[in-house]
Amino acid sequence: MFAAKLVCTKCGEEYSLACGVYKCTKCGSPLDVCYHYDDIADLIQDNDPWFREHPHVWKYWMFLPVSNLKKAVTLNEGGTRLYRAKRLEEKIGISKLYIKNEGENPTGAFKDRGSSVEITKALEFHAQKVIVASTGNMAASISAYGAKAGLKVTIVVPEGTPEGKLVQAKMYGANVEVFGKTYDEALAEAERRALEEGYYLTGNYHYRVEGQKTTGFEIIDQLHFNVPDWIVVPIGAGTHLRAIWKGLKEFYRIGLISELPRIAGVQIEGYDSIVRAWKTGKPIEKITKKVPTIASAIAVKAPVDGENVLKAVKESNGYLDTVTNEETAAAGLLLGREGLFVEPSSATSLALAQKMREEGIIDKGESVVIIATGHGLKDINTWSKVLTS
Ligand SMILES: *Cc1c(COP(=O)(O)O)cnc(C)c1O
Ligand SMILES: [Zn+2]
Numbered sequence: 001m002f003a004a005k006l007v008c009t010k011c012g013e014e015y016s017l018a019c020g021v022y023k024c025t026k027c028g029s030p031l032d033v034c035y036h037y038d039d040i041a042d043l044i045q046d047n048d049p050w051f052r053e054h055p056h057v058w059k060y061w062m063f064l065p066v067s068n069l070k071k072a073v074t075l076n077e078g079g080t081r082l083y084r085a086k087r088l089e090e091k092i093g094i095s096k097l098y099i100k101n102e103g104e105n106p107t108g109a110f111k112d113r114g115s116s117v118e119i120t121k122a123l124e125f126h127a128q129k130v131i132v133a134s135t136g137n138m139a140a141s142i143s144a145y146g147a148k149a150g151l152k153v154t155i156v157v158p159e160g161t162p163e164g165k166l167v168q169a170k171m172y173g174a175n176v177e178v179f180g181k182t183y184d185e186a187l188a189e190a191e192r193r194a195l196e197e198g199y200y201l202t203g204n205y206h207y208r209v210e211g212q213k214t215t216g217f218e219i220i221d222q223l224h225f226n227v228p229d230w231i232v233v234p235i236g237a238g239t240h241l242r243a244i245w246k247g248l249k250e251f252y253r254i255g256l257i258s259e260l261p262r263i264a265g266v267q268i269e270g271y272d273s274i275v276r277a278w279k280t281g282k283p284i285e286k287i288t289k290k291v292p293t294i295a296s297a298i299a300v301k302a303p304v305d306g307e308n309v310l311k312a313v314k315e316s317n318g319y320l321d322t323v324t325n326e327e328t329a330a331a332g333l334l335l336g337r338e339g340l341f342v343e344p345s346s347a348t349s350l351a352l353a354q355k356m357r358e359e360g361i362i363d364k365g366e367s368v369v370i371i372a373t374g375h376g377l378k379d380i381n382t383w384s385k386v387l388t389s
Contacts, residue, residue, distance in 0.1 A: 103375030136165030213247030
């Protein structure tokens with residue numbers, strides 16, 4: 001294993017990999033796994049079979065914090081296709097537009113990349129029962145990987161979570177508990193119960209980041225180690241965006257790519273705490289009102305990785321903005337015409353790419369990868385309403 005230690009993303013405090021903390025005990029910020037990158041570089045350099053291997057999460061095992069690969073809990077996550085969308089390119093006026101279709105994952109969302117690593121770690125820590133707070137997709141995903149590993153899974157979801165995601169979690173045998181009106185309330189409850197009732201806590205923490213950074217690895221791999229100009233990522237907690245940027249920087253650091261893309265993050269209207277901070281230069285302030293949205297998977301009032309999103313966007317000379325429910329619905333219908341059915345939250349990335357092109361932030365000659373984070377069948381009620389309105 002090439003993982004070395006955990007480091008706080010804010011204050012720099014270090015922790016050993018063996019310690020079971022899920023955030024910095026000094027300042028409360030998210031942690032990050034650090035590696036011996038020179039050793040990874042030595043291993044990969046001129047390793048032709050590795051380069052030829054088809055992309056999937058565990059192809060990148062040397063960048064994952066797991067010591068016994070035989071014990072990896074996997075449902076063959078990752079390896080999702082990257083589609084070139086020629087008709088959309090013409091419509092929007094971009095020379096190259098690719099869609100990374102994360103709905104092709106085992107439970108229908110990119111969360112499986114992180115769950116595979118997180119549940120593998122849960123077994124390493126001898127967990128018997130795990131708990132997770134979720135807007136729905138992470139719940140379904142942890143339920144599936146927990147089932148595969150033979151663990152007891154409890155999920156805590158807010159009221160109004162799409163039924164498809166709850167039925168999915170129940171089919172995997174999870175104990176489903178509805179708590180609070182928003183994801184943020186469900187999260188506080190899951191963290192409290194983990195502490196008081198001895199659950200192993202899963203969710204938007206450092207081991208999930210490690211699995212989810214493989215979205216970035218795969219995009220580069222699938223473009224034959226060419227780097228796109230932009231990658232556009234929907235933001236809920238911000239963990240996926242943070243993870244993708246981490247993965248790209250790791251590839252850069254060991255010399256697999258010689259430049260980095262710009263990262264654009266998108267929030268849905270009403271849940272725009274990071275975008276506001278970005279535009280005003282002020283600290284991130286949590287959203288206080290719950291507003292109706294079609295993008296329930298990214299309706300997060302206090303994103304745990306908000307600071308890390310700001311850092312990633314600044315470092316990459318990237319961009320942040322919101323899109324409206326109407327723009328998102330229209331983008332979802334456009335993706336449908338490309339043969340891709342995505343859930344509402346996933347359509348925000350196309351909506352933002354369109355907006356950035358219109359505003360001239362994305363240039364006509366640039367290449368853009370948008371992340372379609374989850375499958376459309378996850379939330380058919382919302383799309384039904386869009387179709388009949
Ligand atoms: C979880 C999720 C997101 C947001 O990802 P974060 O890591 O929370 O920022 C976006 N879209 C879908 C479909 C999701 O399930
Ligand atoms: Zn800290």
